[in-house]
Amino acid sequence: MEAATADSVQTPASAYKSPYEQWKESQRLDTIRGFHVPNLLDLELKPWLARGTVAGAFINLDGTGGFNDTYVLEIPPQAQVEPWRHIFEETIFILKGHGSTTVWTEEGKKQTFEWNERSYFSLPPNAWHQHFNLSGSEPVRYVAMTSAPRIIDSFKDLDFVFNNPYVFRSKFNSEENYFAEKAGTNLTNFVADVLARNPVPGGVTTGGRGGGTVAQGYNMVNGSVRSHSQAWPSGAHSTFHRHGPGIHVILLQGRGYTRLGPTWEELERVDWGPGSMFVPPEGWWHAHFCTSREHAVFLAIGWGTDKPKPGGKQYDYSKSPQEGGDQYRFSDETPDVHMEFEAELRVNGAVCRMGAVHPHCTFK
Ligand SMILES: [Fe+2]
Ligand SMILES: [Zn+2]
Incomplete structure (x- = not known):
């Protein structure tokens, strides 16, 4: 039998959209591309209706090689983001504002911690989390880095990524004070500044x-x-x-x-x-x-x-x-x-x- 040629087995490059790209399209945000972002605070954002009365933009910089991504999200004063969970990892740096995050799994108690400009923390994979803007006048803006591209493209099943009952107990077992900042060690789940x-x-x-x-x-x-x-x-x-x-x-x-x-x-x-x-x-x-x-x-x-x-x-x-x-x-x-x-x-x-x-x- 004759070997298949590239033409017969591959979708033309111009028509191919990865599962990750398709997911981003469903969120109706812009994707910023290129080498660098001059200022994350100036980025123009679009309403991210799937996550509430908030605004966002995806960022896929060339140097990531598709390995990970970032997105920017802004929460108006006194507003909050809809809760979500996902099996990919997510790390958040607060660019401006003051607020709090509540984290939980179906089997554990909710815990809430507060943050300010220059706070930095990670969300345990697949833990529910919800962010609140606690200011009455100032918006919150953060930049998040995630492994969404690799995870979504590996499994090609959004239900598995965003609606998965598995609890990663090796990472978060609803331990009390999980997000209290620990001094003198790299092993802290939260940094206030x-x-x-x-x-x-x-x-x-x-x-x-x-x-x-x-x-x-x-x-x-x-x-x-x-x-x-x-x-x-x-x-x-x-x-x-x-x-x-x-x-x-x-x-x-x-x-x-x-x-x-x-x-x-x-x-x-x-x-x-x-x-x-x-x-x-x-x-x-x-x-x-x-x-x-x-x-x-x-x-x-x-x-x-x-x-x-x-x-x-x-x-x-x-x-x-x-x-x-x-x-x-x-x-x-x-x-x-x-x-x-x-x-x-x-x-x-x-x-x-x-x-x-x-x-x-x-x-x-
Ligand atoms: Fe470096
Ligand atoms: Zn010199």
Whole structure:
């Protein structure tokens, strides 16, 4: 028998819509695409009637590779979102406003916790949850990251994803105070203020990601999401490194830019400030540059760090690429990278603080 040709077994690419894309269409929201979102607070939203008197937009950035997605949702003063549950994971960062969330499973008691601007938390998969705006005058806006694309496309059955009786007791067994913030550990299911919890950067050193970065990791609801906040000083930048897809970088404070590309010869640039979000594509080299007088802080949410690189090995930041690792040293950079940075600092009236650690620095 003759082998089937691609033409006879595949739907033409132009006609194909994944189950996830079809689900999004049923929600009647726009999907924002591209490389980055300049400001999540400015995004235009449309009524999301399926979830109540709220508004939203889906975001599918190129760097996710379809691995995960984000959406933005706004709740008017004193309004609430309709309760929903879903077997995919969901992580929420509050962009503005004050409110509360009630979480429950059919077999357990309801629990409610309050949040404010810069609060960050995860919903246990398949737990019912409902968000309330507790302000009489200010809207609430949040950005959520979910694994909806992978889950909906894997099962191709919305009833299984959104109307499933299974309780994930390994993640949430209605434990009391489940959402109370825990200090001194990555294992907290709630953070009241990401900015307040992240260490304040001190001097510029070569350790870790370089440039004096200080970070705080989060591993919530015994799920598969990996996230961390990270700060580094004004007048400093990180080393170039790479990782898997779908790590959403959301800027909380400071201004600057990120250089990123598959090779040194093809570095693109994303400029950012508070409210910006971008996703470095899988395996692209990237480094973050803080050019404001204020130090920079971001929250990075994703699964991509745990996804093996092509070939099956894990990303290794203890070695340079010449040794098979995934983080360059400052001495590997071409001089133009740091010269561009210093020129930009001069324009902003800020000074470079990397004299002791960067071979191309002119501020010795
Ligand atoms: Fe990164
Ligand atoms: Zn310098």
